[in-house]
Amino acid sequence: MQDAIRKMLKERNAVMLAHNYQPPEIQDLADMCGDSLELSIRAADTDAEVIVFCGVHFMAESASILSPDKTVLLPRSEAGCPMADMITAEALQARKRELPDMPVVTYVNSPATVKALSTICCTSANALEVVESLDADELLMTPDRNLARNTAKRTDKKIHLWDGCCPIHDRLTAADVEAVRKAHPDAVFMAHPECRPEVIEMADAALSTSGMIRFAGESDATxxxxxxxVGLIYPLAQKYPGKTFYPASDKMICPDMKVITPKDILTCLQEMSGQVKVPEEIRVPALAAVERMIALSR
Ligand code: 13P
Ligand code: SF4
Incomplete structure (x- = not known):
């Protein structure tokens, strides 16, 4: 199967990307692993004609936004993100009408149609920098209320919340953290900014998935x-065999991140099925919001 996939990737001049949460067999097959935005940015820089995105729908959309001339394939069309589904363009338009005029900061884990209505995008790694860059004292942050609350604690600006969340990260409670810390008293606790504020308060570091990979390598802790x-444990253990990684909770499994199999990858390459293409009238304003964010880190 692996050989057949590599052969088809070559035949189609395709690059295979896998998010850090994908199953081990998918990460092992991929040309690049990483967080959603860094994968899309790196894929745009390749001369591949086809991008096979092993992740969820909003990630394939981001690849399409940044690489309009490439064909983007999502091997299983039902791989979605419950948080991205907690907002729609219509709902955002209605909320904007209720609020005074203010910038809208949208987390990349969102539909392209919502990015298109936003002032600027952010990731879990740069949310504070994005908020601080705005020439406004008040803003609306969508769709993750946890990322928004965690950012609000670190800025003087007033952040209006959208009532969405990642059900997988929101599931981690302070009691879970107390229990796992008791079991491993010497371990450093890294938490993702999609976790609840009370969990982030207990963390030694709040980091994106790729941030956690870098941090674990740079830290003296073992x-x-x-x-x-939990999918992130695999690349961490692979990269740092001398270190030990414990899941904060074994409840933190995203079913959408586990649906793609090697067989699905082969089939989508053979049939060129599962294409994700963001229409130009949405892509152009969505790209503007993404590029405003990217420009901050240049
Ligand atoms: P990052 O990989 O950007 O940290 O995002 C985490 C996540 O929940 C992706 O779905
Ligand atoms: Fe969405 Fe959370 Fe799954 Fe990431 S882990 S794809 S944010 S539901």
């Missing part, structure tokens, strides 16, 4: 509690 989707 034991870590990983406060994000």
């Amino acid at each position: 034991e870590f509690i990983v406060g994000t989707e």
Whole structure:
């Protein structure tokens, strides 16, 4: 199966990307692993004609936004993100009408149609920098209320919340953290900013998935509690065999991140099925919001 996939990737001049939460067999097959935005940015820089995105729908959309001339394939169309589904363009338009005029900051884990209505995008790693860059004292942050609350604690600006969340990260409670810390008293606790504020308060570091991979490599510690989707344990253990990684909770499994199999990848390459293409009238304003964010880190 692996050989057949590599052969088809070559035949189609395709690059295979896998998010850090994908199952081990998918990460092992991929040309690049990483967080959603860094994968899309790196894929745009390749001369591949086809991008096979092993992740969820909003990630394939981001790849399409940044690479309009490439064909983007999502091997299983039902791989979605419950948080991205907690907002729609219509609902955002209605909320904007209720609020005074203010910028809208939208987390990349969102539909392209919502990015298109936003002032600027953010990731879990740069949310504070994005908020601070705005020439406004008040803003609306969508769709993750936890990322918004965690950012609000670190800025003087007033952040209006959208009532969405990642059900997988929101599931981690302070009691879970107390229990896992008791079991591993010497471990450093890394938490993802999609976790609840009370969990982030207990963390030694709040980091995106790729941020956790870098941090674990740079830290002198040898034991870590990983406060994000359990799939991240695999790349951490692969990269740092001398260190030990404990899941903060074994409840933190994202079913949408586990649906794609090697067989699905082969089939989508053979049939060129599962294409995700953001229409130009949405892509152009969505790209503007993404590029405003990217420009901040240049
Ligand atoms: P990052 O990989 O950008 O940290 O995002 C986490 C996540 O929940 C992706 O779905
Ligand atoms: Fe969405 Fe959360 Fe799954 Fe990431 S882990 S895809 S944010 S539901």
